[in-house]
Structure formats: structure tokens, C-alpha cells
Amino acid sequence: xxxxxxxxxxxxxxxxxxxxxxxxxxxxxxxxxxxxxxxxxxxxxxxxxxxxxxxxxxxxxxxxxxxxxxxxxxxxxxxxxxxxxxxxxxxx
Numbered sequence: 001x002x003x004x005x006x007x008x009x010x011x012x013x014x015x016x017x018x019x020x021x022x023x024x025x026x027x028x029x030x031x032x033x034x035x036x037x038x039x040x041x042x043x044x045x046x047x048x049x050x051x052x053x054x055x056x057x058x059x060x061x062x063x064x065x066x067x068x069x070x071x072x073x074x075x076x077x078x079x080x081x082x083x084x085x086x087x088x089x090x091x092x
Contacts, residue, residue, distance in 0.1 A: 011035040011055070015043060018059050022066035028074075040083065050079040057083075 012033045019025040028045040035041045039055050053061045061082040068087055072080070081088040 007038070008035045011038065011041060015041060015053075015058060015062075018062045019043070022062050024062065024066050024069065028069060046074045049074050049077050052079060052081040052083055054083045 012035045015033050015035070016025065016030075019030055024030065024045070030043055030045055031048075032044040033041065034043065040052060041055060041058075042050050042052050044050055051065065064087065065080065065082060072089065076091055077089055078092045079090040081090070
């Protein structure tokens with residue numbers, strides 16, 4: 001068995017672990033994790049809502065997201081951007 005040295009794979013697995021720790025992975029059906037932009041990865045949750053994060057602040061931003069998600073009507077949301085001081089929610 002060969003161990004992968006892919007930086008992108010490592011980044012995606014790191015995001016996945018943070019999402020699992022925060023209870024987001026199963027509860028909000030994470031369907032994709034995109035690490036093609038190394039500094040600003042994204043992932044998709046319920047109904048195709050894109051979540052934008054910053055690589056250097058991943059863990060903190062995912063914690064903020066887990067506290068905020070219960071009060072967000074995801075069926076009305078196109079994206080959630082956590083890269084700034086305030087959460088930015090783009091509606092459909």
C-alpha cells in the first residue's frame with residue numbers, strides 16, 4: 001500500500017475531520033469538498049449550499065458554522081462565506 005503525498009488530499013481530509021468533529025458532516029449531508037483553491041477551499045452541504053472557508057482559519061470557521069447552521073434556512077441560501085469577520089449569506 002502506498003501512502004499518498006498529495007497536499008490537496010491531505011487538505012480535503014483535514015476539512016472532513018473538522019466537519020465530523022463539529023457534527024456537520026452527517027447532519028447537513030456534506031456532498032463535496034473542493035480544495036482546488038488551496039487557500040480558500042469550499043464544501044457543499046444540504047441542497048447544494050456552498051460554504052467558503054479560509055485554509056488558515058478552518059477549525060474556527062467550522063465551529064462558527066456549526067453554531068450558526070440551526071438558525072439558517074438552508075433552502076433559501078445559495079452560499080455561506082466564512083472568510084470575513086461576519087458570516088455572509090448569499091440567498092437564492
